[in-house]
Amino acid sequence: MPTYAAIIYSSDLDWTAPEQEAVMADYTEFGEAAAAVIRGGAALYPTGTATTVRVRGGKGGDIVTTDGPFAETKEVLSGFYLLECADLDEAIKLAAQIPGAWDGGVEVRPIIQFGG
Structure with a gap:
């Protein structure tokens, strides 16, 4: 069966905070x-x-780091699930049940299986 990434975009929260219980x-x-x-x-x-x-400068070039994400947005990547589903329709049905879909968004994308 195919595997889908359900990528959750929501408010930028600390999910470990008591108010997120x-x-x-x-x-x-x-x-x-x-x-x-x-x-x-x-x-x-x-x-x-x-x-x-x-x-x-590409491979072997200078490593540059910056704090935080590249762009600020209202919703941020806050988590993900890997779902093994029969097809995209089943994955979408499950994604609609993820709480992040209720006030943010859940992107569903098939995973490429490389190798064996």
């Missing part, structure tokens, strides 16, 4: 309901903890 309960509920098809996933810390890495 109710939303995290919704994520727990989703995780339990979709456990049969979830193949991985993670929540991400806020963008303030991110470092963007670029290599100037």
Whole structure:
């Protein structure tokens, strides 16, 4: 069966903060309901903890780092699931149940399986 990345875009929050407890309960509920098809996933810390890495001049060039993401947006990449589904329709149906879809967005994208 194909695997899909359900990439969650939401407000830039610290999911470990006590005030996110109710939303995290919704994520727990989703995780339990979709456990049969979830193949991985993670929540991400806020963008303030991110470092963007670029290599100037291509392979072997100078490594340049900057704090945070490249661009500021209303919604940020806040987590993802890997879902093994029969087809895109099933993946979309599951993505609609991810709490991030209720007030943000969930991008569903097929994963390329390289090698064996």
